[in-house]
Amino acid sequence: VKxxxxxAVGDVLNYEAGPVSxxxxxxxxxxxxxxxxxxxxxxxSALHGSLIASGFQxxxxxxxxxTHDLMPQLxxxxxxxxxxxRWLQPWRPDExxxxxxxxxxxxPSRSKPDRGVxxxxxxxxxxxxxxxxxxxxxxxxxxxxxxxx
Amino acid sequence: VKxxxxxAVGDVLNYEAGPVSxxxxxxxxxxxxxxxxxxxxxxxSALHGSLIASGFQxxxxxxxxxTHDLMPQLxxxxxxxxxxxRWLQPWRPDExxxxxxxxxxxxPSRSKPDRGVxxxxxxxxxxxxxxxxxxxxxxxxxxxxxxxx
Numbered sequence: 054v055k056x057x058x059x060x061a062v063g064d065v066l067n068y069e070a071g072p073v074s075x076x077x078x079x080x081x082x083x084x085x086x087x088x089x090x091x092x093x094x095x096x097x098s099a100l101h102g103s104l105i106a107s108g109f110q111x112x113x114x115x116x117x118x119x120t121h122d123l124m125p126q127l128x129x130x131x132x133x134x135x136x137x138x139r140w141l142q143p144w145r146p147d148e149x150x151x152x153x154x155x156x157x158x159x160x161p162s163r164s165k166p167d168r169g170v171x172x173x174x175x176x177x178x179x180x181x182x183x184x185x186x187x188x189x190x191x192x193x194x195x196x197x198x199x200x201x202x
Numbered sequence: 203v204k205x206x207x208x209x210a211v212g213d214v215l216n217y218e219a220g221p222v223s224x225x226x227x228x229x230x231x232x233x234x235x236x237x238x239x240x241x242x243x244x245x246x247s248a249l250h251g252s253l254i255a256s257g258f259q260x261x262x263x264x265x266x267x268x269t270h271d272l273m274p275q276l277x278x279x280x281x282x283x284x285x286x287x288r289w290l291q292p293w294r295p296d297e298x299x300x301x302x303x304x305x306x307x308x309x310p311s312r313s314k315p316d317r318g319v320x321x322x323x324x325x326x327x328x329x330x331x332x333x334x335x336x337x338x339x340x341x342x343x344x345x346x347x348x349x350x351x
Binding site: 085086087088090108109112113116117120121124125129131132133134135136137138139140188 | 234235236237239257258261262265266269270273274278280281282283284285286287288289337
């Protein structure tokens with residue numbers, strides 16, 4: 054298990070996400086975000102050269118390796134929120150993503166000495182090395198051995 | 203079709219979202235966010251009194267009526283991002299949500315007179331009238347009749 058003290062500002066973790074097929078883009082979008090850019094290949098291609106994944110689909114795919122590989126290792130008390138989520142470039146069919154996670158701040162709680170907030174920035178790049186999505190998010194982690202302190 | 207000019211700061215739209223069953227919470231979480239609070243009923247109940255939906259699931263469900271009912275009416279050029287997304291309270295099984303959308307700013311583009319940014323705040327409340335999630339998000343909309351201007 055990893056506690057708040059097991060991280061340092063500047064630590065970087067790398068993951069891979071996607072790709073999604075055109076069919077997966079349309080299937081997700083029909084349920085959650087049925088806009089023409091996500092469900093109508095002709096319309097999307099005329100405007101943007103291809104179908105484009107819903108921003109929500111991009112978000113959950115970018116987080117898939119983080120929630121599957123990192124989160125279960127953490128002494129995690131819960132996610133707090135997301136700031137400055139930006140969809141900067143389209144996510145197109147069949148493009149794998151490189152995901153970079155960087156720790157940006159570590160703040161022990163003043164009121165509750167057994168915990169603190171780990172904030173990290175996430176950046177996803179397409180195969181042309183363009184950043185397609187960025188965000189910052191925080192998670193409440195337990196601190197080590199605070200019972201004995 | 204609704205253009206940037208069809209909205210005013212302070213306009214409010216109301217929607218309903220969810221509920222999700224315990225089974226739906228676990229099914230979503232196994233794919234996207236397999237933390238014990240979302241997939242292990244005993245663990246989650248001991249800590250929080252019930253299973254808790256993943257924040258990502260809460261997000262897509264809150265936006266489901268917005269993407270299905272509002273977005274297709276808009277002269278929408280694309281979503282820009284999300285700020286100050288906060289998960290304030292657990293979303294529990296079988297709780298329908300009231301979703302309130304309020305327009306917070308309308309900013310015509312300086313460089314591109316055919317478009318502008320509509321920013322709105324979203325708030326979701328559970329049946330006990332507790333706010334469980336808030337966020338702010340922006341969308342780029344076309345302006346009316348700018349070709350003739």
